Amino acid sequence: xxxxxxxxxxxxxxxxxxxxxxxxxxxxxxxxxxxxxxxxxxxxxxxxxxxxxxxxxxxxxxxxxxxxxxxxxxxxxxxxxxxxxxxxxxxxxxxxxxxxxxxxxxxxxxxxxxxxxxxxxxxxxxxxxxxxxxxxxxxxxxxxxxxxxxxxxxxxxxxxxxxxxxxxxxxxxxxxxxxxxxxxxxxxxxxxx
Numbered sequence: 001x002x003x004x005x006x007x008x009x010x011x012x013x014x015x016x017x018x019x020x021x022x023x024x025x026x027x028x029x030x031x032x033x034x035x036x037x038x039x040x041x042x043x044x045x046x047x048x049x050x051x052x053x054x055x056x057x058x059x060x061x062x063x064x065x066x067x068x069x070x071x072x073x074x075x076x077x078x079x080x081x082x083x084x085x086x087x088x089x090x091x092x093x094x095x096x097x098x099x100x101x102x103x104x105x106x107x108x109x110x111x112x113x114x115x116x117x118x119x120x121x122x123x124x125x126x127x128x129x130x131x132x133x134x135x136x137x138x139x140x141x142x143x144x145x146x147x148x149x150x151x152x153x154x155x156x157x158x159x160x161x162x163x164x165x166x167x168x169x170x171x172x173x174x175x176x177x178x179x180x181x182x183x184x185x186x187x188x189x190x191x192x193x
Contacts, residue, residue, distance in 0.1 A: 021059035091178030104167035
């Protein structure tokens with residue numbers, strides 16, 4: 001219980017730092033923002049800032065989604081349809097992330113004027129794809145590494161697109177994101193056959 005409370009506090013502090021970074025970037029321009037100004041805006045010390053984020057780019061983009069170990073184990077051994085299992089896996093990652101439409105919109109607003117942030121975001125998504133690709137490789141077998149990595153890349157791109165669509169569409173719920181991801185991947189598969 002103490003661990004859960006500590007985790008929630010840590011997530012809340014990380015979110016407050018991210019919101020401070022986004023507000024400053026929108027108000028003053030990303031180039032003018034420093035880690036010290038983010039810390040001041042968030043009401044924390046610069047040292048505390050670095051306990052959460054390595055730099056201002058990471059603070060603007062926020063904590064990347066994480067896989068739970070039990071979910072990672074499950075995807076390797078599941079006998080379900082791969083597309084459905086991927087949608088469930090990525091949907092679970094988003095549940096843990098606690099998405100916020102306004103934050104996603106603010107991030108898009110900042111990176112529209114700051115192309116370097118798109119590269120940082122892409123690197124974060126590549127790391128997620130590498131993790132998922134490794135899990136899919138274990139699931140599909142040793143001779144399917146290339147396919148596992150391609151599927152993981154497609155899934156993370158579809159995830160990114162679905163989240164951005166959700167952020168711009170008030171009628172979508174967070175639970176619609178895995179369905180959209182599944183549909184996009186099926187449509188790509190249909191185009192390839």
